[in-house]
Amino acid sequence: MNSFLRIRKDHIGGTLLTLTGLVCVSSGLQYHTGSLSRMGPGFFPVALGALLAFVGALIAITASGQGASDDAAKEHGHRLPEWRGALCIVVSVIAFVLVGKFGGLIPATFAIVFIASLGDRTNTIKHAVLLSLAMCVVAAIVFSWALKLQLPLFAWGA
Incomplete structure (x- = not known):
């Protein structure tokens, strides 16, 4: 044992x-x-x-x-599991689906990266925003320009 x-x-x-x-x-x-x-x-x-x-x-x-x-x-005396990270990741995926459907690739990418990065307790809001903006640029280049993904970059009200 x-x-x-x-x-x-x-x-x-x-x-x-x-x-x-x-x-x-x-x-x-x-x-x-x-x-x-x-x-x-x-x-x-x-x-x-x-x-x-x-x-x-x-x-x-x-x-x-x-x-x-x-x-x-x-x-x-702490032995409790860390739920913040897991919860942020699950919520970020749900946000990506919803925002992607109604807002487009750029807002959905911002939402998933921003919410998921808040799961790290050492991350600040400023770092989360900067990381999200950088990933929006990467997503636009890779998925829209290079791969020609059919998801529009912005689709407000579509």
Whole structure:
């Protein structure tokens, strides 16, 4: 039982990522994978699953036994999970969908980056705005100009 308590969340998370990646590889191999020049329907799931399994294995292998944040939390008696970041990410995705539908790509990108960046307690409003504006420029260049995405940059009242 004592050895089970030594297992940290990074070990568990890395193992779960590895298992998920291996399941994706196994499922993708049921389809024709093809080659790099003529990819089949199973190529993408196999490639992403293998990458996910590799990253998960790296996380599990390099996970330290006990981090400094765990020590500080024990000293102060805090062991509650951090919900702010997760809540901000979920809300930002919902905001992206709603604002993207009614406002366009630029307002939706600003909304998702701004709200998600507020999930980090060390971020200030100023940094969140600057990051959001920078990502709006990147989104306009990549998705509108380079990829010719059919989502309009601005669509107020559409």
